[in-house]
């Protein structure tokens with residue numbers, strides 16, 4: 001049965017990428033060896049790493065002066081690496097608190113220095129993005145989470161600051177056009193719009209590094225990883241390879257400007273139905289709705305069993321909401337075809353007819 005995978009991450013990847021990736025596990029580029037049994041220093045893999053890094057720069061349209069790294073430890077380790085690399089000894093950072101992931105980032109930053117939480121949407125269960133905040137000016141960097149995977153909210157405007165700007169883009173990188181050069185540091189776990197879990201993309205402006213005055217353990221030091229071309233230790237070869245394939249898929253499709261149009265059409269289809277169908281209501285405030293994670297619930301919980309039966313029968317998977325929000329969450333990342341969203345919309349309409 002065809003499955004429609006709405007999982008929040010790890011999540012859907014393009015079929016052609018999965019096919020190429022599985023071929024490479026058996027016989028990589030016709031060399032009669034598996035991708036995962038060759039040296040990461042081999043000519044073949046070094047080429048993969050270089051291609052992947054080049055594609056990131058090209059797709060994000062980064063100016064000179066940025067380094068691209070594929071690290072490990074997930075976005076969760078970046079919660080610590082960001083302050084290690086950007087926060088001065090005795091320095092202060094500023095965080096926008098838009099949910100569980102930013103709260104975790106704040107907790108790590110507090111290990112290294114003072115944190116000013118300049119805005120939070122905790123008062124309403126994180127169903128909106130704070131606005132009209134006053135940004136502190138005495139901080140080394142400002143940290144935001146561009147897309148809140150759990151709550152289905154997304155930043156449309158980024159803080160304008162003279163401090164460094166850091167962004168956790170784990171769940172919406174490569175999904176919409178932004179001026180990526182406004183950020184000094186971007187990080188994202190691969191397992192949403194890029195590849196399998198196991199590698200983390202880091203994009204960092206070289207000029208901001210090496211200024212903290214603190215001793216940084218080698219594995220946490222961006223400058224160490226940059227000096228070794230992202231091969232200070234053995235990189236996650238398979239996740240990096242699959243990420244490269246996905247980035248190539250995106251480039252062939254027309255890049256971020258094209259996927260953004262598709263993503264808008266996909267999200268529109270679902271949000272229009274949530275707003276139209278009296279049996280459903282959205283979780284996030286309308287202006288802050290995410291193009292990637294659509295959170296909604298039934299207006300009458302007694303229909304839950306009937307609705308769950310319908311979507312299960314249609315091959316829909318992964319739409320159970322996060323335990324802290326409840327209801328449903330349809331994650332509609334880059335690789336999700338609009339046809340699958342139509343199946344979900346049909347299921348919602350079928351419930352209404354019943």
Ligand SMILES: Cc1ncc(COP(=O)(O)O)c(C=O)c1O
Pocket residue numbers: 009073074075076077101145147148149150168169170171189190
């Ligand atoms: C926005 C955001 N930040 C951080 C993380 C944590 O990522 P990881 O599991 O790669 O550490 C997630 C995971 O879902 C996320 O959605």
